[in-house]
Amino acid sequence: MRYNARHFDLSGLKGISDATLEQHFKLYEGYVTQTNALSAKLAELLEDGRVDEKRALEFSELKRRLGFEYNGMVLHEHYFGNLRKHGDRAPGRGSSFRESVDASWGSYQKWEADFMAVGKMRGVGWAVCCQDPTNGHLCNQWIDLHESGHIAGFVPILVMDVWEHAFILDYAAKDRPKYIEAFFSNVDWRAVESRLAGRRHAAAA
Numbered sequence: 001m002r003y004n005a006r007h008f009d010l011s012g013l014k015g016i017s018d019a020t021l022e023q024h025f026k027l028y029e030g031y032v033t034q035t036n037a038l039s040a041k042l043a044e045l046l047e048d049g050r051v052d053e054k055r056a057l058e059f060s061e062l063k064r065r066l067g068f069e070y071n072g073m074v075l076h077e078h079y080f081g082n083l084r085k086h087g088d089r090a091p092g093r094g095s096s097f098r099e100s101v102d103a104s105w106g107s108y109q110k111w112e113a114d115f116m117a118v119g120k121m122r123g124v125g126w127a128v129c130c131q132d133p134t135n136g137h138l139c140n141q142w143i144d145l146h147e148s149g150h151i152a153g154f155v156p157i158l159v160m161d162v163w164e165h166a167f168i169l170d171y172a173a174k175d176r177p178k179y180i181e182a183f184f185s186n187v188d189w190r191a192v193e194s195r196l197a198g199r200r201h202a203a204a205a
Contacts, residue, residue: 008080015182031072071146078159084188091189104138130154
């Protein structure tokens with residue numbers, strides 16, 4: 001399987017400069033390139049259908065690296081995919097996402113406060129609102145690096161990159177909260193809602 005970098009037309013976002021986006025897109029493209037390169041190398045190692053003792057160490061290292069690169073690719077696609085120009089600061093009342101948040105948290109304000117607090121945690125990583133596909137419950141999760149912190153089976157609904165490369169050209173490192181506010185000003189809530197389990201199933205019907 002070979003992956004191609006996707007194009008995202010996000011020029012003109014509020015509080016996230018085109019210069020930041022240009023650098024961010026290049027970084028994302030690097031994850032796509034590395035995912036393809038590692039996948040090809042692993043396929044080469046398995047060409048004869050076995051992993052012998054001499055190949056085991058190289059195989060293990062490539063497999064670990066692939067998890068980082070592949071998740072980096074996918075998380076960036078979710079991140080760019082839930083942004084748009086002229087976004088709304090919050091989802092509309094009565095929207096599917098707002099109803100899901102209210103059912104899970106009691107109020108949108110509680111959910112937002114929790115999501116922002118996750119985004120402000122020390123360290124580099126991702127703040128991700130996930131849905132439990134078994135009951136529809138939404139939770140906010142800190143993803144350390146790219147491959148650590150995911151809850152097995154949970155579906156990413158809203159993804160926010162809080163590695164410094166996502167904002168350092170626009171804000172000082174200590175001003176991550178300002179970047180988080182900018183992020184919320186550019187969320188494409190329609191894209192977020194399309195990831196909800198109920199909406200996905202309805203679209204497929």
